[in-house]
Amino acid sequence: MLPxxxxxxxxxxxxxxxxxxxxxxxxxxxxxxxxxxxxxxALVLVAALVLLLGPAGVGARQLWRAYRxxxxxxxxxxxxLLVQIGGPDGFVTLADGGPARAGGLxxxxxxxxxxxxxxxxxxxxxxxxxxxxxxxxPAPVVDVALVTYRMSFLLLDSMSRIRQAQAARLGHTTRxxxxxxxxxxxxxxxxxxxxxxxxxxxxxxxxxxDGTLRVLVPDVRVSRGFVAxxxxxxxxxxxxTLVLERxxx
Amino acid sequence: xxxxxxxxxxxxAIAWGxxxxxxxxxxxxxxxxxxxxxxxxxxxxxxxGAFTFVLSALKIPSVTGSCxxxxxxxxxxxxxxxxxxxxxxxxxxxFQALLLAHGGLTTLGANVFSMxxxxxxxxxxxxxxxxxxEVPLMVAVFFGAFVADLSTYCVTSVQLALAFPxxxxxxxxxxxxxxxxxxxxxxxxxxSEGLLTVLVMRLLVQSSKGELTRLGVLLQSKGTRPGTRTExxxxxxxxxxxxxxxxxxxxxxxxxxxxx
Numbered sequence: 001m002l003p004x005x006x007x008x009x010x011x012x013x014x015x016x017x018x019x020x021x022x023x024x025x026x027x028x029x030x031x032x033x034x035x036x037x038x039x040x041x042a043l044v045l046v047a048a049l050v051l052l053l054g055p056a057g058v059g060a061r062q063l064w065r066a067y068r069x070x071x072x073x074x075x076x077x078x079x080x081l082l083v084q085i086g087g088p089d090g091f092v093t094l095a096d097g098g099p100a101r102a103g104g105l106x107x108x109x110x111x112x113x114x115x116x117x118x119x120x121x122x123x124x125x126x127x128x129x130x131x132x133x134x135x136x137x138p139a140p141v142v143d144v145a146l147v148t149y150r151m152s153f154l155l156l157d158s159m160s161r162i163r164q165a166q167a168a169r170l171g172h173t174t175r176x177x178x179x180x181x182x183x184x185x186x187x188x189x190x191x192x193x194x195x196x197x198x199x200x201x202x203x204x205x206x207x208x209x210d211g212t213l214r215v216l217v218p219d220v221r222v223s224r225g226f227v228a229x230x231x232x233x234x235x236x237x238x239x240x241t242l243v244l245e246r247x248x249x
Numbered sequence: 250x251x252x253x254x255x256x257x258x259x260x261x262a263i264a265w266g267x268x269x270x271x272x273x274x275x276x277x278x279x280x281x282x283x284x285x286x287x288x289x290x291x292x293x294x295x296x297x298g299a300f301t302f303v304l305s306a307l308k309i310p311s312v313t314g315s316c317x318x319x320x321x322x323x324x325x326x327x328x329x330x331x332x333x334x335x336x337x338x339x340x341x342x343x344f345q346a347l348l349l350a351h352g353g354l355t356t357l358g359a360n361v362f363s364m365x366x367x368x369x370x371x372x373x374x375x376x377x378x379x380x381x382x383e384v385p386l387m388v389a390v391f392f393g394a395f396v397a398d399l400s401t402y403c404v405t406s407v408q409l410a411l412a413f414p415x416x417x418x419x420x421x422x423x424x425x426x427x428x429x430x431x432x433x434x435x436x437x438x439x440x441s442e443g444l445l446t447v448l449v450m451r452l453l454v455q456s457s458k459g460e461l462t463r464l465g466v467l468l469q470s471k472g473t474r475p476g477t478r479t480e481x482x483x484x485x486x487x488x489x490x491x492x493x494x495x496x497x498x499x500x501x502x503x504x505x506x507x508x509x
Contacts, residue, residue, distance in 0.1 A: 002348045002349065004347070004348050004349070004350065005348050026354065029254065029255065029354065029355060030355075032255050033255045033257075033258070033259050033262070033355055034259055066349075066350045067350065069349065069350045069351060070253040070254055070350055070351075070353070073251070073252075073253040073256070074253050074256065076430070077253070077256060077409065077413075080413070080423075080426045080427060080430065081413060083426070084415050084416045084417040084418070084422065085415050085417060085418045085422035085423075085425055085426060086415070086417045086418035086422055087417040087418075093417075095415075095416050095417070096416060097416070098416075101413075105256070105413075108255050108256075109253050109254060109255040109256050110255075111255065112254045112255025112353065112355060113253065113254040113255060113350065113353065115254075116254050116346065116347070116350075116353060116354055117350060119347070120346075120347045120348070120350070125344070125347065125348065128347075138277055138281050140280060140281045140284035140285065140291065141277055141280060141281065141336065141340075143284070143291045143295070144280065144284070144291055144294045144295050144298060144336070144337075144340065145295075145298070145340045145343075146295070147291060147292055147294070147295020147296070147298070147299070148295045148296075148298030148299045148302060148337075148340055148341075148344070149344065150295075151295055151296055151298075151299035152298075152299045152302045152303060152344070154299075155299050155300070155302075155303045156303055156306065159303055159306075159307075179444070179445070179448065180448070182307060182445060182448070183445060183448030183449050183451070183452055184452060185307060186304060186307060186324075186445065186448075186449035186452075187448075187449050187452035187453050187456060187457075189300055189303045189304060190300050190328075190449070190453055190457065190460075191453075191456055191457055191460075193296040193297070193299050193300040193303075194293070194296055194300075194457070194460050196296060197292040197293045197295065197296035200292050201289050201292045201293075204292070205289075209288070209289075210288065211284065211285075211288025211289075211291065212288075213291065
């Protein structure tokens with residue numbers, strides 16, 4: 001199981017309805033990209049961080065491991081805003097207002113990423129996917145996504161073991177060997193995926209499979225209190241941003 | 250490389266979502282029709298999605314000495330065709346956003362446009378074009394994967410340049426900046442992905458001839474039952490080659506479903 005999904009399964013908010021967490025997490029993300037980066041996105045960033053490390057109970061190390069991935073992309077992308085091409089002073093020069101734009105972009109992406117991570121760290125995919133049917137996603141697409149989700153872990157586990165076996169047989173010692181091993185890994189993933197699908201199909205056919213994959217979804221209700229508190233927090237962040245905008249540089 | 254969460258301004262994020270929507274809807278309709286006609290296809294399509302997800306998690310050594318992940322769009326488009334790949338790619342991108350923190354939900358439309366639409370279609374078009382001129386299968390596979398990878402990053406550069414035009418030279422200057430950064434890393438990676446795809450396809454031709462035949466990548470050898478393994482195959486023509494009616498998405502996948 002992947003670290004974020006494993007954390008979601010043992011999250012304090014695991015038993016909350018996904019709508020509760022989507023309102024809060026995605027609400028923060030929407031605010032992060034809609035409000036001015038300073039102070040709007042900065043406030044969203046702080047709020048998301050407090051919620052993640054506090055009430056949601058996400059470990060700081062777990063969060064950093066997940067967070068550094070988008071952060072790397074953001075930093076690389078933001079660096080390009082520091083320079084400009086062409087102009088009277090030379091072909092490549094420092095851009096006017098570049099640091100401010102790069103800083104704003106970093107704030108916005110960081111805050112937006114934390115909003116989505118709040119949802120991801122508290123809501124397992126197995127809770128989210130079956131409910132997408134109610135959101136209007138066609139059932140066959142959700143079924144395919146469910147099979148993809150469940151089979152991905154098995155395949156990733158197989159790939160990990162095959163990689164270990166390849167390493168034990170000196171399959172990664174030279175560049176040529178590494179390429180051969182990698183190709184073998186990709187081909188084995190294909191063969192195993194289709195073999196597993198075939199066996200699943202045979203097993204389900206024996207149980208009267210009619211094309212519908214029924215899964216048990218925890219019976220939880222949307223909490224009006226939680227949604228109202230989330231809406232209050234989001235509204236408060238907007239109001240605070242508008243107020244602070246007048247006083248801060 | 251995925252565009253990270255919140256990287257695009259809201260108007261751009263919405264615009265790329267709108268641009269991707271018709272392709273995704275088309276893919277979803279194809280997939281829904283297929284599953285309704287052949288319920289057993291759900292499992293095979295799910296397996297294909299899992300394969301795409303796992304493929305994108307492989308680390309490939311780059312010529313520059315670093316490691317990166319293949320997009321997998323070229324191989325996916327050749328195996329499963331672009332419309333289905335659009336849906337599988339969208340599911341994969343959603344999983345990557347929520348399970349790996351790669352990409353994002355607000356940038357899902359932009360990432361789908363580059364990785365699940367342009368990449369597969371461009372790669373598949375090159376693959377088909379080369380097959381039309383009877384270029385050897387592995388050469389067509391290499392260039393299909395190479396173009397799919399490179400076109401994905403070209404589109405990503407365009408998306409970023411549109412969102413962040415250069416203060417002095419505008420869109421073109423920004424395209425040069427983002428394209429220049431990607432070119433250093435992505436051209437070697439596109440070559441690497443092309444080579445990897447060829448190696449994977451070579452192994453698949455040896456080990457999974459039946460599946461490739463059912464998917465329409467290989468033609469069925471005369472006198473050979475689907476699924477049986479043969480030492481040599483004259484069947485390296487694409488099923489949709491000129492002069493032969495191209496199979497529909499549904500029939501291709503249903504054959505796969507019926508036979509496994």
